[in-house]
Structures are given as structure tokens and as C-alpha cells.
Amino acid sequence: MLKRIVFLGIIIATLVSCAQKEARKPVNIRSGTFLKESVERNKALVAKEEAMIQKYIQRDSANTYLASKNGFWYFYNTKAPDEETYLPQKGDTLTYEFDAAKIAGNTIYKKEEFGIQEYVVDKQQVIPGLRFGLQLMKKGETVTFLFPSHIAYGYHGDNKKIGTNIPIKSTITLLDIKKDNKNLETEN
Template sequence: MLKKIALLSILSLLVVSCGEPQARKPISRSTGSFLKESVERNKALIAKEEANIQKYILQDTTNAYIASKNGFWYFYNTKINQELYLPKKGDTLTYEYNISKMTTGEAIYKKEEIGIQQYVVDKQQIFPGLRHGLQLLKKGETATFLFPSHVAYGYHGDNKRIGTNVPIKSTITLLDIKKDNKNLETEN
């Protein structure tokens, strides 16, 4: 008799536990306040960095800075005035650059340390400011860029020498452009 009761108890437990799982309601609901606060912090950070860059530009009376549509400023060290080809998607660019602290000019990475680099336009990952800056240069041109942190290395930095939310200054020289075959066809 005891065996029958134990068997019935086990069977009833199995039947009850095999039912459909019931969804649990969340304990708390997100109001989006964290996201809103984060957006406000980022806006304030960008505004502060841009104000510091504007102050830097005003103090630099030697150079005529150009504001880019991508959120950074630059001036040409070497400008080629004749109509030359600008990089397009798929082109392979050969370039060199350095990175320094915007405020002090102290080198973070020297161009000799970085070495000559290659980049296939819009097909490889490099930081946004460098990607957009290279596309403004013609072969043989050199420009100095002031990159706010959000178009440089952002919140994470480079996990080496560039810290969190650090605006940088970079002088970039476009040494060569190897045109993509598709761009050669559209040029003719």
C-alpha cells in the first residue's frame, strides 16, 4: 500500500512538472532613464571637447583650420592645388601618420614607430577620424587633424597609450593611391 502511495505521488509530480512553463513577469521595468542620462553625458562631453578644440584653434594664429562635416578640424601642411584624384571606395591608400596629445603636442605615437600603413577605403577598420581624414587628401598632401575623442579612439581608448575620451592631434601624409579597378573604369 505504501508503495502504491509513493508511486502515485511520483506520477502526480511528473504530470504537474511536465506542464507548459509559465513566463515570469519582470521584477522591475526599465524607464530608459539610464540611457537618457548616458546620452546627456555624451552630449556634454562632446560639447566640452569641441569648446576646448575651438579654444585651441583660436590660439593657433598660424594655421587656417577647416571644419569637416565628420566632426573634426584640420589644416593643410602641404596642399596640392591642381585637380587630382581623391580616394574612393576600394582604393588602396599608402600613408603615414603620428598621434599626439592635442593640448600639449606631446607625442603618443611617432610616425616612425607606426610605420607606413596601407588602408583599403571603406573595406578595413581604422578609427573614424583617420578614415574620413584620408579621404580628404590627394596624393602627396599632408594635413594636421584635431580629432575629438568620439571620432578618435572613443570611450575605450586604444588599450595602450590612449586613454578614455582623449581628443588627439594627428598629422597625416597620403603617400600613394592605388586605384581600384572599378574606379579606373568610371574615370574613363
Template sequence: MHKPLIILLLLVAFGCKTPEARRPVSVKSGSFIDASIARNKKLNSKEYASIKKLLEQQNQEYIASESGFWYYYNTKIEVDSLKTPDFGDIVNYNYNVKALNGKLIYSTEDLKTQNYAMDKQELFTGLREGLKLMKTGETATFFFPSQKAYGYYGDENKIGSNTPIICEVTVNSITQDE
């Protein structure tokens, strides 16, 4: 009679064991991320050097933006009454896209006149930030490193992966958001 009682006590004692944490099968380190960061830094410095060299060859006074690209005004409007676009304003503009070697990728005719609702629609980062700097009637030439242009994927058409570009942009009008 004591045997079933002992077995029952043993089952209760070993059945109440606290669960142990499971260990991961493999441990991941940050080596992939570290390698990716190193690759991107190298790519960025190479692109920046190419753009800087190109800018030095041009006989223009360029501006380094806070957003990580360079530009100069082909046509600058000095009138203070004209404003740059704010959130939601509709910007009507034309632009073209060139490779750093000057080869035309997309002409103004290819891209047609565009309307862009400021920060409410999709547009590549560099152009979106560039339009914020412009007034109606201005034309500017922008030098975008690939991360400010079409990045790793390109435009999946004529612009390849990690391709820095030059865009000449003309703002035709800015319609204030109501």
C-alpha cells in the same frame, strides 16, 4: 455515478482556461540610457570647446568637416587632375598622433608608413574620413574629438579613454582599385 461526470465536466471547464500573460519581474526605464546620453553630450561639448580654443590660438585657417572634426592643410595640392581616394583604393600614408597639449604620443617612425584599402580595412573613424579628403602629396593636421578617435576604450596602449587627439597626416600615394 453523477459524481465522476460532474468532476470530469469541472476539469474540462477549468482546464480550458486561456493563458494569462506573464508580467515582468522588474520594469526597466530609460534612465541609464538618458544618463549616458547626458554624460556623452557633456563630454562632447567639453572636448569641442577645448579643440575650438586650441584652433583659435593657432594661426591657421581650419575647416570644420561634415564628419565632426576639424583640420587644416599644411600642404595643399590645387591640381584638379589629382583625385581623392574612392572605395577600395590603396592609400599609402604617414602620420603621427599628439595629445591636445601637443605632446607626441606616437611619432611617424613609431607608426611607420601605412597602406590602407579605403573602407575595406579597420581604421579609426576620424582618420578614415580624413584620408577621403586628401590627395597625393598633401599634408593635413586633423583635430579629432575622442568619438572620432579611439573613443571610450582608447587604443589600449598609450591613448586613454575619451582622449581627443591631433594627427598630422601625409598622403604619399593613392593607387586606384582595379
């Protein structure tokens, strides 16, 4: 009799444990509203900054601005001689100096505060605007860039003098290009 009760208990336990379990429902249901609102805020911010930059460009009749495919505008203060044709490529080491100001003109950093900088193209971290801008320049050129905040210092700023969502006007001089050995081989 005891064997039958134990056997029957094992069969019942097996059947109960094999029953299909129902999935638990999540405690919180997310609708995606936060992400949608964030996207809309960012679109509005970009539109506002681009309108401010366009207004600045219209007032600056002394310079001819070019629009980049990366979402910023620029003009040449000093163009390289015609014989200088090389544009920076991945792995090249660039020596440059630059400043940073608000679009309205208030200087944030003078070039002396940054000092002479070096950047290895596409192998070091710099703000996107600087990375894209330097790749448009030839040795010896000085170019003034207008960067919306999303390709400048963004939401966080630089945690020093540049605050949240500040579009930047930066004048950059490309002092030298040390070509990467791979790029020397393809040039010849």
C-alpha cells in the same frame, strides 16, 4: 459510474486548461533613466572636447582650420599640385603615415612608431576620423587633423598609450593612392 467520473474529470480539466491565462508582470521595471543619463554625459563630453578644440584653434593663428561635415577640424601643411585632382574612393588602397598627439601637443605616437600604413578605403577597420580624413586628401598632401575622441579612439582608447576619451591631433601624409580597377574604369 467510474466512466462518468473519468468523463467529468476530463471535461473539468479541459475547461480549466482553456481558461485565459494572465500575463506575468516583469520583475524589474526599467524607466530608461540610465540611457537618458548616458546620452546627457556623452553630449556634455562632446561639448567639452569641442570647446577645448575651438580654444586650441583660436590660439593657433598661424594656420587656417576647416571644419569637416564629420565633426573634426583640419588644416593643410602641404597641398597637392593643382593637376592632382583625384580623391580616394571605395576600394582604393592608400599608403600613408601619421602620428598621434594630445591636442595640447604632447606626442603619443611618432609616425615612426606606426610606420607606413596601408588602408583599403571603406573595406578595412580604422578609426572613423582617419577614414574620413584620408578621403579628403589628395596624393602627396600632408594634413593636420583635430579629432574629438568619439571619432578618434573613443571610450576604450587604444589599450596602449591612448586613454579613455582623448581628443587627438594627428598629422597625416598621403603617400600614394592605388586606384581600384572599378575606379580606373569610371575615370576614363
